Amino acid sequence: MKFYRIKALIIRQLYLYPRSFPRLMDVFFWPVLELLVWGFLSVYLEKLNLNSVNIASILLGALIFWELLNRSQNAVTIAFLEDVWEKNLLNIFVTPVKLVEFVTSTVFLGLVRIITQGVILGFIAWLLYQFNVFQFGLYTIPFIISLLLFGWILGIFVVAIILRYGTTAQVLAFGIIFLVQPFSAVFYPVSALPTVLQYVAYILPSTYVFEGMRTIIATGTLPLMPMVISFALNVVYLVLVMWFFYAMFRVVKKKGLLLKLDQ
């Protein structure tokens, strides 16, 4: 793996942002808009004083962490789709770029976007709702890492599907995350799900983060085991998704689909 090639792929993507309003909107506008809508709803619910639980913290925490997951998946997929839309995949793959370098560059780009968005969302949440994202203390770090990893895993999965089945599958780039959302217990506890779906929830690394966040708000502590399970699941899925990605790329090369994707 050569870092200069990964750097080249990242810089190429970064060239696009300053001059593209839709891309800037994707980074800043939509996440901020969601934060505003949910934030004001949280404030309203809190004023109703439904119970003693800090509803604003639960909703805002859930929303910010959900956005991290959503955007990290989105960043990987969109970075790849940029090359599909610009019919640039052939140009990229006739260079010595390796598949792992290509994937790494999209993941790094996602990281840059997530950090930028996280800082902005965290600041706005603090400014408007006095919500401190660091109220979870050191747990914030494993929460974020686990969600980033799972977002990348979903992103790489979608890229593999688009490679194999073409641009007709690009709807997954924007939709797959919403398949995960109901089972991740983002805005409600796992116990609110029917028993069968609880099993589904517990095979998703994201569930442990959202459950953990609520546990901290309620009790101030977090048991270690759920986070260990979350990371273990991420490692398993990462291995599986990379295997799947390489398998799909082999099929793409066997069937000559790269050229078709560029036409």
Add this chain to the structure above:
Amino acid sequence: MTSTISLHNLVKKFGNTGKEVTAVDDLNLEVEEGTITGLLGPNGAGKTTTIQMILDLITPTSGTIKIFGLDMKHHREEILNKVNFSSPYVSLPSNLKVWENLYTFARLYGVADIKDKVNELADFFAIRDLLPRMTATLSTGQLTRVNLTKALLNDPKLLLLDEPTSSLDPDIADRTRKLLLKINKERGITMLYTSHNMEEIEELCDRVIFINKGKLRDQGTSSELISKYGRKDLNEVFLAIARDEI
């Protein structure tokens, strides 16, 4: 002379077992170092598939491909560092400026002094004034020159050119051919060239290889083939091969 490209018993079949279509059928050919070789054949002959296999974009069903005497499976990075490709059908990202595109590809090839390299080639192809422009705003002729600039960034030893003049007017096409001849002579780059313009092939290519239905039909210099088949020019040879008359 040594071979830059060696294809042995190359086969490519597409489709599921029982419904397979053979795009390249037991192809054997050699492209000698420093030459411009025309790869000719009608639409669907297997030219593009062959080029894509040489570039490791398509996996052959069977057979071997050796570039610079090395096989792609074990020496992909080493080979592709010395190979480049240009085709009007494969565009550079239109949402980047020309210099951004060229810098990106220079970085991907690990070019040491990117600014000097891009400026040197920009002068060679007379595109200095295009560097700050958005790629989307370029004319077809300008894009061809930018594509060729990109194709020389890594000082390739082998250049694969897929119909590089197909969408150019006669003036720009003529200038492009002269540039390619200049590159070949000054830099000794081996070129594999596809085109449907037989006059162009006669002007440019040291050797031509005819394929049809995935099979090698004949090869030699243009004059050898014209004389062998008793035809007026290469265009007539092409028509005869495409129509299975010879």
